[in-house]
Amino acid sequence: RFYIRNFKESTDASGNEIYYSFKKDGKIDWDFVPAEITDQEFKSQKHRHQWMLPQAKAYRVKQDEKYFQSWMDVYSDWLKTFPCPKEGIVDKDNVQWYGLQPAERVLSQIDILPYFIQSTNFTPEWLSIFLTAFADEVECTRKNYFTDGSNIYVTQVQAVTTAGMLMPEFKNSTEWLTEGSQKISEQVTAQFLADGVQVELDPSYHIGVVDGFYNIYKLAMLNNKLDLFPSNYIELLKKASRFVMDIIYPNYTIDNFNDTRSSSYSKSVILKNLKKYMEMFPEDEEIRWMATEGNQGTKPANLVQVYDAAGYYMLRSGWEKDAAMMILKNNKNTDNKWHCQPDNGTFGLYHNGRNFCPDAGVYSYGGTSSSNADRAAFAATAMHNTMTRNKKDIAKGYMNGRLLLQESKSNMDILVTENQSYSDLTHRRAVFFIRDKKTFILVDEGYGTGSTPTVNLNFKLCPNKNDVVIDDESTNYQYGAHTIFADDNNMLFKTFVETTEGYAAENNTAYVSEKLGEKTHQRRFYQVNITKPANGAARFITVIYPFKKEADLEKLNINAKFTDNTEENAGTFHPNGASVEVNIGEEKYELSYTL
Known part of the structure; x- marks a missing residue:
C-alpha cells in the first residue's frame, strides 16, 4: 500500500x-x-x-x-x-x-x-x-541472492554480514557472519574491473558499492572482526576510490552518465565520500588534496586519466575550478549491463565551473509501457554527443569501446577511441586537446564498406535553451552553436564536413534529467548529417573553443579541413590515422595521429 x-x-x-x-x-x-x-x-x-x-x-x-x-x-x-x-x-x-x-x-x-x-x-x-x-x-x-554480480548482490551480502556481526543473539548469526564475510571477501575483487571501475559501469552505483565495502570494513574494525577479511581488503579498493576522484569535475560535481542522478551527488556528498577514501588511504596525498579542497596534501599531477577496461577517459588542463575538462565515455559493455546506456563515444565538457554538455540522464527506471518509453527516450544514442546511423540507437551487442591511442606532447593531449556501433558502421573519434587554449578539436569518422547510410553527428549543449544560439552556415557546409552567458565563460561549437552528399543540419531542444521523474532542463542540440560514401567514411571536424564575449567571435575566423585526402578521393578512410588543419583566428594547428 x-x-x-x-x-x-x-x-x-x-x-x-x-x-x-x-x-x-x-x-x-x-x-x-x-x-x-x-x-x-x-x-x-x-x-x-x-x-x-x-x-x-x-x-x-x-x-x-x-x-x-x-x-x-x-x-x-x-x-x-x-x-x-x-x-x-x-x-x-x-x-x-x-x-x-x-x-x-x-x-x-x-x-x-x-x-x-x-x-x-x-x-x-x-x-x-x-x-x-x-x-x-x-x-x-x-x-x-542475485547471481548477476550487481550492486544489489553486494547490498544483500552486506546486510547478511552486518546482521551476523551486530545481532549475535540469533541462533543463525554465526552462519550469517561466516557466509556474509566470505562473500564480501570474494566481491571486493569481483565487483571491479581491472582498472577499478565497478562492473555495471555507472558512476553512482560505483560510489555506492565502494561505500558498502567501506562500511563493512569499518564495522568489522570496530567489532574486532577484521580477521574475517583478507589482509589487503582496503588496498583492493584503491583504484576504485581514485576513479571517483578522477570522474568528478573540478567543482565537485558529477555528470549524469548512464543511470547516475547528479542531483543526488551534491558537493557535500562527494566530499563525504572523498573523506572516507582519505581515511582508507592516509598516505595518498592526492586523495587528501581532493578531500580537503586543496587545503592539505598534494595537488594531483596527471592531467590525463585512462580507465580502459571500463571505457572512461579524462582530459583536463588542471585540477582547479577554472580548468577545462572533458570526460569521454566509450564503455566496454558486451554483457549489456542494465545501468549502461547505448551512448558510446559521448562526452561531458566542463570549463571554469560550468558543465557545457551535461549528459541527458536517466529520468525513469521503467516498469510500465509509458515509463519504459521514457527511459528509452533519455537513453537514446541520439540524445548524446556521439554518432548515429539514421538516428537509430546503438543495439545490444554493439557496445565494445576500444582505446586506439593516447599520447601527450608538450601542449597537447591526443585520445583516439573507436566503437563498432552498427553492423556496417564503426565510429572512430579522435580528440586533440590544446591545453593552454583549453580548446578541443574532435575528428569523427564513421566508416564501413558496402553501405551508404545517413550518418548523424549529434551535439547536446548546456542546460538551458535560452543560453545557446545556433550558428547556421549550412550554405557553406558549416554548422554549430555558441553560448551567451554574461559571466565571460562561454563555449563555441563549430562542425565541418569533408564530403557533402546528403548534407543537412538541424537543431531542436531536448531534456536533461538530474533526478528520477524530473525533466530538469530543456536544452538545445544540433545535428549534422551526411551520406557515407559506400566504401569510405563520413568525416567531420568539430572545433570546441572557449571565449568570453560574443564580440570576440565576430573577429575570429575559424576554419578546418582534412589534409590526408584530395578533392578527388574525399571520404577515403585511412585505418592508420588522420590529419587535419584547423585555423582559429591567427592560430594555425596542423594535427595528426598515427596508429
Whole structure:
C-alpha cells in the first residue's frame, strides 16, 4: 500500500531539515521523509525503508511517543499486508521481498533499533514480533541472492554480514557472519574491473558499492572482526576510490552518465565520500588534496586519466575550478549491463565551473509501457554527443569501446577511441586537446564498406535553451552553436564536413534529467548529417573553443579541413590515422595521429 503525499512541511530539532508528512487512511502519519525525495521515488517500494531512520532520530531528539507509535503501527500493518513468503525462493513480482527490499530493511532496522528500543512502549511482545520479522528478512535475503554480480548482490551480502556481526543473539548469526564475510571477501575483487571501475559501469552505483565495502570494513574494525577479511581488503579498493576522484569535475560535481542522478551527488556528498577514501588511504596525498579542497596534501599531477577496461577517459588542463575538462565515455559493455546506456563515444565538457554538455540522464527506471518509453527516450544514442546511423540507437551487442591511442606532447593531449556501433558502421573519434587554449578539436569518422547510410553527428549543449544560439552556415557546409552567458565563460561549437552528399543540419531542444521523474532542463542540440560514401567514411571536424564575449567571435575566423585526402578521393578512410588543419583566428594547428 502507498501513502498519499501530504505536502505539509516540518523541521527537525535543529530546524534545518525539511521533511514531508504523509496520510494513511485519512490520518496524518509522521513517517518523516527527506524533502528531496520525489513522489516517484517515494512510491517505489525500493527505498521506503530509508525513511524510517529520520523518524527514529526525531523520536530520539523529542522523546515523543507518537513517533514510535507511528512506526510500530505502520510496520506491523505492513507485516500483516505483506507477510514473509514461506516458499523460500521469491520471484520479481513479489516486489516487497525481492532483490534490494529485504536486504535494505535489514540494514535500516539495525540502525533504528537503538533509537526505538528506549521507548517504554517497546514491549516484550513487540520485540518478539520485530526480531522474528528481522530473522525472516535475513533468511529471505540469503535464499534469494542475485547471481548477476550487481550492486544489489553486494547490498544483500552486506546486510547478511552486518546482521551476523551486530545481532549475535540469533541462533543463525554465526552462519550469517561466516557466509556474509566470505562473500564480501570474494566481491571486493569481483565487483571491479581491472582498472577499478565497478562492473555495471555507472558512476553512482560505483560510489555506492565502494561505500558498502567501506562500511563493512569499518564495522568489522570496530567489532574486532577484521580477521574475517583478507589482509589487503582496503588496498583492493584503491583504484576504485581514485576513479571517483578522477570522474568528478573540478567543482565537485558529477555528470549524469548512464543511470547516475547528479542531483543526488551534491558537493557535500562527494566530499563525504572523498573523506572516507582519505581515511582508507592516509598516505595518498592526492586523495587528501581532493578531500580537503586543496587545503592539505598534494595537488594531483596527471592531467590525463585512462580507465580502459571500463571505457572512461579524462582530459583536463588542471585540477582547479577554472580548468577545462572533458570526460569521454566509450564503455566496454558486451554483457549489456542494465545501468549502461547505448551512448558510446559521448562526452561531458566542463570549463571554469560550468558543465557545457551535461549528459541527458536517466529520468525513469521503467516498469510500465509509458515509463519504459521514457527511459528509452533519455537513453537514446541520439540524445548524446556521439554518432548515429539514421538516428537509430546503438543495439545490444554493439557496445565494445576500444582505446586506439593516447599520447601527450608538450601542449597537447591526443585520445583516439573507436566503437563498432552498427553492423556496417564503426565510429572512430579522435580528440586533440590544446591545453593552454583549453580548446578541443574532435575528428569523427564513421566508416564501413558496402553501405551508404545517413550518418548523424549529434551535439547536446548546456542546460538551458535560452543560453545557446545556433550558428547556421549550412550554405557553406558549416554548422554549430555558441553560448551567451554574461559571466565571460562561454563555449563555441563549430562542425565541418569533408564530403557533402546528403548534407543537412538541424537543431531542436531536448531534456536533461538530474533526478528520477524530473525533466530538469530543456536544452538545445544540433545535428549534422551526411551520406557515407559506400566504401569510405563520413568525416567531420568539430572545433570546441572557449571565449568570453560574443564580440570576440565576430573577429575570429575559424576554419578546418582534412589534409590526408584530395578533392578527388574525399571520404577515403585511412585505418592508420588522420590529419587535419584547423585555423582559429591567427592560430594555425596542423594535427595528426598515427596508429
